[in-house]
Structures are given as structure tokens and as C-alpha cells.
Amino acid sequence: MFSLDREKRFFNEMFDEAYGVRPCYENLYDYFSNLSPMMLANLQRKAEHLFINLGVTFTVYHESTSMERTLPFDILPRVIPEEEWNILDEGLRQRVRALNAFLRDIYHEQEILRDQVIPRELVVSHPDFCWAMVGLNVPMNEYIPLAGIDVIRDDQGKYFVLEDNLRVPSGISYVYENRKMMTQLFPEICQQHIIEPIMPSLSYLARYLQSLAPRRTSKPTVVLLTPGRYNSAYYDHVFLAQQLGIDLVEGQDLMTLDNRVFMRGVEGLRQVDVIYRRLDDAFLDPLVFRPDSMLGVPGLISAYRAGNVAIVNAPGTGVADDKAIFSFVPAMIEYYLGEKPLLDNVPTYLLKNREEQDFVINNLEKMVVKKTTGAGGYGMLIGPKASEQELEAFRKILRKSPLDYIAQPTIQLSQHPSFIDGLFANRHIDLRPFVIGGKKVIPGGLTRVALREGSLVVNSSQGGGSKDTWILRSHRGERECQLCSTVKPTA
Amino acid sequence: MLNRQADSLIWLARMIERAENNARMLEVYYAESTEEKEAYWESLIAVTGDVALFRQHYDQIDALSAFDFLSFSDKNPNSIYQCLRQARENALVVRETLPNEIYEVVNAFYLVVRSCAEKLTGKAPLEFLHLVKKRSFLFQGMIEAILPQGKGWSFLQLGRYLERADKTARIIDAANAHPYKEKENLWLRVLLSVSAYEAYQREWCGRMGPREVIDFLIHQPDFPRSLRFSIAQALEAAQKAFKNGLPIAEPIKLLEQLDQYLRFNTIDEIERQGVHFFLQSFLRENNKVGFAVNKILFHSRDSA
Numbered sequence: 001m002f003s004l005d006r007e008k009r010f011f012n013e014m015f016d017e018a019y020g021v022r023p024c025y026e027n028l029y030d031y032f033s034n035l036s037p038m039m040l041a042n043l044q045r046k047a048e049h050l051f052i053n054l055g056v057t058f059t060v061y062h063e064s065t066s067m068e069r070t071l072p073f074d075i076l077p078r079v080i081p082e083e084e085w086n087i088l089d090e091g092l093r094q095r096v097r098a099l100n101a102f103l104r105d106i107y108h109e110q111e112i113l114r115d116q117v118i119p120r121e122l123v124v125s126h127p128d129f130c131w132a133m134v135g136l137n138v139p140m141n142e143y144i145p146l147a148g149i150d151v152i153r154d155d156q157g158k159y160f161v162l163e164d165n166l167r168v169p170s171g172i173s174y175v176y177e178n179r180k181m182m183t184q185l186f187p188e189i190c191q192q193h194i195i196e197p198i199m200p201s202l203s204y205l206a207r208y209l210q211s212l213a214p215r216r217t218s219k220p221t222v223v224l225l226t227p228g229r230y231n232s233a234y235y236d237h238v239f240l241a242q243q244l245g246i247d248l249v250e251g252q253d254l255m256t257l258d259n260r261v262f263m264r265g266v267e268g269l270r271q272v273d274v275i276y277r278r279l280d281d282a283f284l285d286p287l288v289f290r291p292d293s294m295l296g297v298p299g300l301i302s303a304y305r306a307g308n309v310a311i312v313n314a315p316g317t318g319v320a321d322d323k324a325i326f327s328f329v330p331a332m333i334e335y336y337l338g339e340k341p342l343l344d345n346v347p348t349y350l351l352k353n354r355e356e357q358d359f360v361i362n363n364l365e366k367m368v369v370k371k372t373t374g375a376g377g378y379g380m381l382i383g384p385k386a387s388e389q390e391l392e393a394f395r396k397i398l399r400k401s402p403l404d405y406i407a408q409p410t411i412q413l414s415q416h417p418s419f420i421d422g423l424f425a426n427r428h429i430d431l432r433p434f435v436i437g438g439k440k441v442i443p444g445g446l447t448r449v450a451l452r453e454g455s456l457v458v459n460s461s462q463g464g465g466s467k468d469t470w471i472l473r474s475h476r477g478e479r480e481c482q483l484c485s486t487v488k489p490t491a
Numbered sequence: 492m493l494n495r496q497a498d499s500l501i502w503l504a505r506m507i508e509r510a511e512n513n514a515r516m517l518e519v520y521y522a523e524s525t526e527e528k529e530a531y532w533e534s535l536i537a538v539t540g541d542v543a544l545f546r547q548h549y550d551q552i553d554a555l556s557a558f559d560f561l562s563f564s565d566k567n568p569n570s571i572y573q574c575l576r577q578a579r580e581n582a583l584v585v586r587e588t589l590p591n592e593i594y595e596v597v598n599a600f601y602l603v604v605r606s607c608a609e610k611l612t613g614k615a616p617l618e619f620l621h622l623v624k625k626r627s628f629l630f631q632g633m634i635e636a637i638l639p640q641g642k643g644w645s646f647l648q649l650g651r652y653l654e655r656a657d658k659t660a661r662i663i664d665a666a667n668a669h670p671y672k673e674k675e676n677l678w679l680r681v682l683l684s685v686s687a688y689e690a691y692q693r694e695w696c697g698r699m700g701p702r703e704v705i706d707f708l709i710h711q712p713d714f715p716r717s718l719r720f721s722i723a724q725a726l727e728a729a730q731k732a733f734k735n736g737l738p739i740a741e742p743i744k745l746l747e748q749l750d751q752y753l754r755f756n757t758i759d760e761i762e763r764q765g766v767h768f769f770l771q772s773f774l775r776e777n778n779k780v781g782f783a784v785n786k787i788l789f790h791s792r793d794s795a
Contacts, residue, residue: 053599054591055583229583241587248587253493266492266642266732266788 001033002417003425011157011414012426013078024081024472031189032076037422040075043185044419047073050184056177058460059232066230071174072465074418077182078429078447082196085471088151088159088433089441091343094333096147096438099166099320101336103143107133107316117335118328123319130281130316132288132301139212139310143317146205146276147435148172148445152346153414160346162411162430164329166313166321168278171446171460172434173239176202178446178468196443196471205436206244212310213273220273222246223263225254227279227295237278246276251283256299259306275300276312284315323372323406324350346411351402360407361398364391367407368456369398382456384410413456418449418467427451430458431469444469492642494788496588497732499581500643501650501784503597506578508651510571510604511627512658513539513561514620519684531677532557534665539569558616563608571623572608575601588643593633600626648728649742649784656721657777659685663708664770667701678704685716705766706758718773719753725780726750733787741783749776 006012006019014025021029032040051057051070060067080088105112106123107130113120123129148169150162179198183190206222213220226237228250241248247263254272255262262269277284283293285300303309319325327348330341349356349367360367369381381394398405417424433445448458449465458464516535532552536545539561548566549556564570579601586594603626607619631651638644666672666681678699682688691707711717726746733740752773761769 052602054595055586055598234583238587242591247493249493250495253495264494266494266497 001035001037001424002029003423006426007415009155010412010426010428011153011155013153013414013416013429024079027192028077028079028189031186031192032424040419041422044073044075047075047181047185050181051177054177056173056235058235059230061232071460072449072451073178073181074449074451074465074467075182075185076417076419076424077468077470078416078431079470079472080444082471082473084159085196085443087342089443091159091341092149092151092433092435092441093438094337094339094342095149095161095164095329096144096435098329098333098336099147099164100141100143100438102332103314103317103320104138104141105336106319108135112332112335115335117331118325122324126319126322126325128281128316128318128322130319132305133314133316136305137307138314139214139307142212142312142437143314144320144435145208145212145312145437146172147313147438148432149435151343151431151433152411155412157414159343160411161329161343162346163323164321164326165432166317167280168313169432169434170233170236170278171432171466172442173236174466175434175442175444175446175469176239176243178466182468193470194473196473198443201436201440201442202243204440206246208437208439209244209246209274209276209312212312214307214310215271215273217273221263221270222274222276223249223254223272225249225251225275225277225279225297227283231278233278240276251279251293251295251297254297254300256297256303259299259303259308261297261300261303261309272309274310274312281315281318284311323348323370324403326406346408349407351398351405351407357398357402361395364395364407366410368410369394369405369407372404372406382410411456413450413458416447416449416467418451418465420451425453427453428456428458429467443471492588492646496585497642497646498785498788499584500646501653503578503581503585504647504650505654506574506581507597507600507627507630508654509569509658510574510578511624512655512662513569513571513574514623514627515684515686516662517558517561518617518620518624519680530670534669536560537668538661538665540661541567541569562616562619572604575604585643590633590637592637593630596626596630596633600630642732645728645731649725649732652721652725652728653777653781655716656718656725657774659708659716659718659721660770660774660777663705664767664774667705667766667770672701675699681708687714687716690714702758702762705761709753709761710758719750722746722749722753722777729780729784740787742780742787745776745780745783749773749780752776 004019006015008017014022014029016022048070051073057068057070060069102112112118113123144166146169148165148171150165151159152162153159175198209222210220222244224237224241224246226234226248228234231237237248249263253264255264261272261275263272279295282290283295285296285298286293287298288301289296300309300311301315304311327345327350330345333339333341349360351357351360365383365386367383369383371380381390383391386394413428413430415426416429418427420427428450429447431445431447434442436442447467447469448460449467450456450458450463451465452463455463460466516538532554535557536542536552544567545552545560548564549560560567560570562571565573567573579597582589582594582597603622634644634647662681662684666677669677671677678701679688682691682704685708687708690711691704694707694711695703707714707717709718712719712723714720726743729740729742729746733743756769
């Protein structure tokens with residue numbers, strides 16, 4: 001059942017170097033070894049069918065056509081023991097706290113630039129530096145209520161941060177749908193483990209969003225602003241609106257009056273206090289950003305400046321999740337919090353520096369090169385997989401516009417067995433945990449799988465899948481009740 | 492509830508009801524091979540109001556072309572397949588306001604109709620038509636069983652009953668225009684198509700003629716597909732959906748008038764005016780309700 005074809009140069013989540021099963025996976029290994037490949041294939045098809053009927057899908061746009069697809073679901077869950085998770089949990093919260101302090105700083109006093117910890121031109125000349133945010137006080141000084149931080153493991157199993165997503169990180173619905181699917185397909189094996197519950201985090205997020213309301217009212221109105229159902233992450237929006245019990249609105253449903261934001265409903269107008277937007281900055285307000293935006297709300301930024309509404313995440317956070325700023329995050333943590341970073345960055349080379357540029361260009365076949373503003377795995381070069389022509393083409397591009405790119409040594413994503421064609425074969429994975437306000441991390445997060453053999457690209461738009469992620473408690477504590485999703489102490 | 496969502500709820504319910512009615516009308520004559528059958532297809536296409544569109548795409552009217560046109564055709568915006576496509580589009584707009592199970596029923600309904608449209612051109616039509624009816628029942632049952640009966644629910648009801656009144660009126664009209672309109676079998680088939688056969692028999696104990704059946708389908712106050720029942724339900728739903736104090740909303744006024752219209756016109760009065768004339772003016776008034784709802788939702792934005 002389990003492929004023995006393991007590559008020594010990668011860390012394997014399930015097996016140690018001597019091909020022994022790691023302790024936290026023992027139960028799962030026994031359980032899945034005893035199931036027939038045919039039964040597993042059936043269960044996987046069943047999962048796919050359930051996802052299609054439920055409409056848990058995303059839309060892929062390719063040239064002129066669009067296609068609805070499910071995110072392929074891998075039935076073998078990933079397990080992270082509690083001790084490992086505690087470090088991640090603390091490190092991620094620390095990181096988001098520092099990034100939040102950084103955003104508050106650069107849009108106000110800019111002390112970090114004055115103290116020359118980060119080069120000024122890197123920040124203020126950045127395309128995502130939002131001039132409308134300068135001097136604006138955001139509710140509770142909270143710029144990033146919901147962040148997604150991508151984490152990987154190197155060949156020793158050490159955790160590294162690969163990327164921060166501070167704008168509109170997507171994928172949270174899959175964390176919950178994957179868990180629901182696991183408990184539906186494999187109730188027995190789920191009950192044999194004490195898995196850290198994830199449902200309470202949703203209520204925490206709902207309360208957290210409410211707490212950002214500038215108006216003093218017992219029941220603030222929170223809405224989720226979506227670009228509409230043609231957006232590829234629309235299911236994510238639907239899921240959150242439904243689960244948080246908030247209204248899902250489009251720009252046309254909102255209007256501003258007297259520097260306040262209102263929602264048009266069949267019962268008349270209702271003032272909106274918090275907008276969780278899943279719309280890029282540029283589309284938020286045609287009066288301030290792109291004038292051709294039909295998706296936004298005219299006058300929104302003015303209401304925001306007047307302090308009458310909270311926008312989540314704040315506009316202008318993109319400057320902090322830039323891949324060039326990324327290399328300064330450890331410095332930010334020391335600067336703002338006076339703490340040592342608990343999680344390391346993946347080493348990153350900035351190409352504007354001549355020495356680093358030469359080093360990267362001479363070692364391009366060992367590097368991964370990314371656009372500083374890119375997302376979704378487009379426009380990147382994976383050195384070891386590239387042909388000589390591609391390498392040569394990239395060398396030219398890098399010499400010409402070094403500021404647009406960063407380079408990282410080829411990352412050793414860890415591997416995990418995945419059920420593919422009747423066999424558990426090893427595939428590369430990463431992890432995207434979601435951090436709420438720098439205060440709470442949803443236990444686990446989205447584990448993405450590169451389903452193609454040898455591939456390092458886990459993005460869903462490029463053939464990635466996902467699996468459920470379990471934070472495993474080693475001793476007694478609380479557990480999620482399967483029936484009502486409330487937390488109960490375990491016996 | 493947003494205005495846009497209210498509109499989508501109306502159309503979600505309407506489209507599913509329309510698909511179900513298409514299936515009902517097709518089912519009536521599919522298994523029969525009697526002399527009145529051929530003429531029936533013509534009046535059936537006439538009922539849907541899409542005669543010109545039909546002529547553009549088919550040379551002759553027969554069982555096969557009528558089935559294709561009303562079930563799977565891409566060209567007909569009111570075919571079962573297109574109705575389901577639109578129902579699902581609308582369900583997507585209101586998805587987060589509905590329980591997941593209801594969305595799942597609509598989505599699975601669309602997916603199964605789509606796969607039938609791809610694979611089953613002309614095969615096992617009766618089974619397909621049964622399936623459409625059953626899935627529509629499932630949707631309606633879910634609405635009754637698990638949806639809170641607030642504003643959203645009343646918009647769904649409004650859409651469903653406006654559509655049902657429209658289709659029942661058209662079914663009567665088509666049978667009435669049929670060249671063999673005196674045949675008992677025709678009216679028996681009409682009753683079967685709206686699942687009224689048993690209820691009618693209990694009321695009329697075996698008498699079956701155009702006058703009795705028309706009377707039953709227009710006036711029977713307790714039969715869920717009669718005009719009177721449908722309009723009464725639509726009125727109740729509109730009152731719940733639009734009660735915002737004074738002035739009384741236009742759709743409520745129109746529905747009250749329609750309700751009166753059905754009560755005061757007895758079968759004798761209807762026959763005196765002519766059944767066709769009566770039904771046509773009913774259909775016109777019924778349409779006006781839809782326009783009035785649309786106007787409230789989209790043209791008086793700030794006051795609605």
C-alpha cells in the first residue's frame with residue numbers, strides 16, 4: 001500500500017530515516033494499511049462526488065473558457081504533534097504582531113525607515129504602498145485581522161516561513177470542508193485520535209470581526225464584500241459568510257451617505273460597521289483607486305477615514321507581504337517586539353544588491369526565482385527543472401529588472417504519502433495556517449499537496465490538492481464533539 | 492435580506508416550478524397513442540408561448556421534437572435544462588442565506604439534468620420526467636422542513652405560486668383550444684398532468700367534462716395547484732414579504748384584485764365570457780404582479 005520509494009534528500013512526514021513509522025502516525029498507518037486499494041479509491045471518488053454536489057468548487061479561468069473544479073482531496077491526513085505545533089503557533093502569532101506593528105509604523109511615524117532598518121525606497125516606492133492610508137487611524141490599530149502564512153519544512157524537518165499573505169488570503173473553507181469530509185468518510189479513525197478542534201476558531205473570528213466595529217452598538221453589522229460569484233474563490237466567501245452568520249454583499253448592495261456605509265435591503269437601509277472584503281485594494285473605491293472599478297463602493301475610503309467603518313484587512317497591507325520586504329521580517333520582530341524570531345525565513349536573495357545578484361545568476365540552476373509582486377505560482381522559475389534556454393532567458397530578465405525579482409535556494413519541501421492511483425506515493429506538501437489578529441491561530445491549517453510526481457508547485461491553480469491537517473494532542477484535554485462541534489473535556 | 496437576493500429567491504423557486512411543470516405537461520401524452528395526440532403537441536408548444544422559437548429550430552411538431560425542445564434544448568430559455576441552469580445561478584447568489592442542504596439539492600438537481608441532457612437524448616424520457624418531478628418535490632419539501640419562515644421563505648413562496656398559477660392557466664387554455672376538446676380522455680389527461688385526478692374524482696364522482704374540470708382547476712379552494720389556491724398563497728406570501736406599513740405595496744393590491752376576480756367569476760360567468768378570454772386576462776394580470784415586484788426591488792431602491 002505504502003510506496004517504499006522514498007527520497008533521502010527530503011524530510012518525510014510519516015516515516016523516519018530508517019523507514020520506521022513516526023509515533024504520531026502509528027494508528028493511521030495501521031488503519032490505512034488494512035484497507036484495500038479498491039475501497040480507498042471508492043472513498044476518494046465518493047469524496048469528489050460529495051464536493052461536486054455540495055458545490056465546494058473553484059473556477060479556473062483559462063483563456064476564454066472557465067471550468068469548475070474541485071480541489072482534489074487526499075484521504076490520508078497530515079498529522080502535526082502538539083509539541084511541534086506549539087512552536088509554530090507562537091512563532092506565527094509573533095510574526096503577525098510584528099507585521100502589524102510595521103504597517104502601523106510605515107503609515108504613521110515611519111520610525112523603522114528613519115532608523116534605516118529597512119531601506120526607505122523599498123517601502124515608499126512600492127506599488128502597493130497605499131498613500132490613502134498615510135496618517136489614517138484604523139480601528140483598534142488592527143491592519144491584519146486574518147493572515148495566511150505559508151510554512152514549509154527543510155530536509156531536517158525544521159519549519160521555515162516561505163511567504164506571508166496579508167491581503168485576502170484564501171483557502172480557509174477547505175480547512176473546514178476537509179475536516180468535515182474526513183469525519184464523514186473515516187469516523188472510526190477520527191475518534192481514535194484526540195484532534196485539536198477547529199470549529200471554535202470560527203466563532204472567535206466572528207467575535208473578533210465584531211469587536212472591530214467603531215460604533216458602540218450591541219450587535220454590529222458585519223458584511224463580507226465579494227467581487228461576485230465569478231470570482232474563483234467564491235466558495236470561500238460563501239462559506240465564511242454562512243459560518244460567521246454575516247451578509248454576503250457586492251459593491252452594488254452598499255452605498256455611502258454622510259460618511260457612513262449602508263446596506264440596501266428589503267427592509268430599508270442598515271448601517272454597516274465592519275467590512276471583511278475579499279476584493280483587492282485597487283477595486284475598493286472608484287473615487288480613490290481605480291476609477292473604472294464597478295465592484296467597489298464610491299465613498300468607502302472617505303467613510304473609513306472618518307472612522308465610521310472598519311475595513312478588514314486594511315488597504316495597503318500588500319506592501320508588507322511583498323517578497324522583498326519578506327527578508328526583513330526577522331529584523332522587524334526584533335525591532336518592534338524586542339524578541340528573537342521563533343520561526344526562520346527561507347533564505348532570500350535580493351537582486352538589487354550587486355553581490356547577491358552575481359551569486360544568484362551564477363547559481364541560477366539551484367535557485368527558485370519569483371516575481372516580488374506575483375501570486376499563484378505564475379511567472380516563476382524553478383532552476384533545477386528549467387532548460388538551458390529558460391535559464392538564459394531569466395538571466396537576461398534579472399539583469400534588466402533586478403528589483404522585480406527575488407531568489408531563494410531550491411527549497412526542500414517535505415514529503416507526505418498521498419493516495420494516488422491505488423497507492424500511497426510520496427508527494428511534496430506545504431502548510432498554510434491562518435492567524436486571527438496575531439492572537440489566535442486556527443489549529444492546523446490548509447496542507448497543500450503537489451500531486452504531480454516530483455513537482456514543488458502546490459498552488460490549486462496549477463494541479464495542487466489538499467488534505468486534512470490534524471494537530472494531535474498527546475495527553476488528555478478537550479476535544480471537539482462530533483455531533484455539535486462544541487468543545488468537551490475528554491474522559 | 493438584500494433586494495438582489497430577494498429577486499434571486501423568487502426566480503430560484505420560479506425556475507424549479509417551471510421545470511416541474513414542463514415535465515408534467517410532457518408526461519401527460521408521452522405514453523399515449525390516441526388520435527388526439529398529434530394535435531396535443533401543437534397546443535403544448537402554444538402553451539409555453541414559444542411557437543416562433545420552436546419553428547426556427549424544428550421542421551415538424553411531434554413527440555420527439557417537443558420533448559427535445561421542452562427538456563434539453565439550449566436554444567429554449569424555458570427548457571427544463573435551462574430552467575435548472577438559471578435556478579442554480581440564482582441559488583448561487585443567495586447561497587449563504589440558505590442551509591447547505593438546500594443548495595446541495597438544487598446543485599445536484601442541475602448536475603443530474605445536465606448529465607441527462609448530454610447522454611439521454613431521446614432515451615427513457617419518462618424516467619427522466621419522473622426524476623424532474625421527484626427532485627422538485629425534494630426541493631419543496633426541504634423548504635418546508637428546514638428553512639426558517641422569514642422573508643426569504645416568503646419570496647420563495649411568492650415565486651413558486653406565481654409560476655404555478657401561470658402554468659395551470661396555460662394548461663387549461665391549451666386543452667380548451669384542442670380540436671378534440673369534447674373527448675373525456677383529454678380532460679382525464681389534463682387532470683393527471685397536474686396530479687389532480689384523485690382529488691377531482693372525490694369531488695365529482697366520475698363526471699368528467701370540460702366544464703367540471705375547468706371549474707375544478709380554477710376554483711377548487713383546497714387543491715394546491717388550482718388558480719385560487721395559488722393566488723391565495725401568493726397573496727399571503729406577498730403580505731409577509733412587503734408588509735412595511737402604509738402605503739400598501741403594489742403587488743399586494745394586484746394580488747388582492749386577482750383573488751377577487753377568481754372568486755366572483757363563477758364557471759357560468761367564465762363560459763359566458765369565453766374560457767380563453769378569461770384565462771388570457773388572468774395571465775395578463777398575473778404577469779403584472781411579477782413586474783410590480785420587480786419594480787419595488789429594483790426601482791425604488793432607497794425606500795423599499
